[in-house]
Amino acid sequence: MEGDLQRTLGRNLRAHRQKLGLSQEQFAERLGYHRTYVGGIEQGLRNLSLRSLERLALDLNIDPLELLREASPATE
Amino acid sequence: MEGDLQRTLGRNLRAHRQKLGLSQEQFAERLGYHRTYVGGIEQGLRNLSLRSLERLALDLNIDPLELLREASPATE
Numbered sequence: 624m625e626g627d628l629q630r631t632l633g634r635n636l637r638a639h640r641q642k643l644g645l646s647q648e649q650f651a652e653r654l655g656y657h658r659t660y661v662g663g664i665e666q667g668l669r670n671l672s673l674r675s676l677e678r679l680a681l682d683l684n685i686d687p688l689e690l691l692r693e694a695s696p697a698t699e
Numbered sequence: 700m701e702g703d704l705q706r707t708l709g710r711n712l713r714a715h716r717q718k719l720g721l722s723q724e725q726f727a728e729r730l731g732y733h734r735t736y737v738g739g740i741e742q743g744l745r746n747l748s749l750r751s752l753e754r755l756a757l758d759l760n761i762d763p764l765e766l767l768r769e770a771s772p773a774t775e
Contacts, residue, residue, distance in 0.1 A: 628749040670748045673704040
């Protein structure tokens with residue numbers, strides 16, 4: 624269904640942030656993003672372009688496809 | 700490197716089209732897209748959004764991540 628990718632991205636970004644034990648504010652500051660940008664992505668509201676996705680993955684030092692993969696139930 | 704995803708998408712779309720034995724014109728017509736849109740994606744020039752990627756994958760009846768995965772050398 625359309626919009627699934629950005630919702631999956633949001634869940635994965637939130638999980639990544641929480642693994643780091645950071646608030647959205649701290650996480651956004653570390654990445655040099657505005658907090659509302661991070662919040663919007665985590666809520667699945669932002670329809671990122673492929674390049675924006677690449678920049679985000681580069682900043683997080685992970686593979687862009689990792690951000691789009693459905694987390695397996697075990698890691699929920 | 701930035702832009703890698705759209706170049707990988709382009710290679711995968713071209714491979715998918717060639718498997719179907721279609722020209723860009725025929726492929727675009729079948730999908731209801733303009734030929735230059737298909738050509739631009741295949742050349743890795745279009746920075747699609749996640750939703751556009753989803754629509755393309757839906758039209759091709761494949762998983763969007765399939766379009767972003769590096770083809771293994773065997774399938775080159």
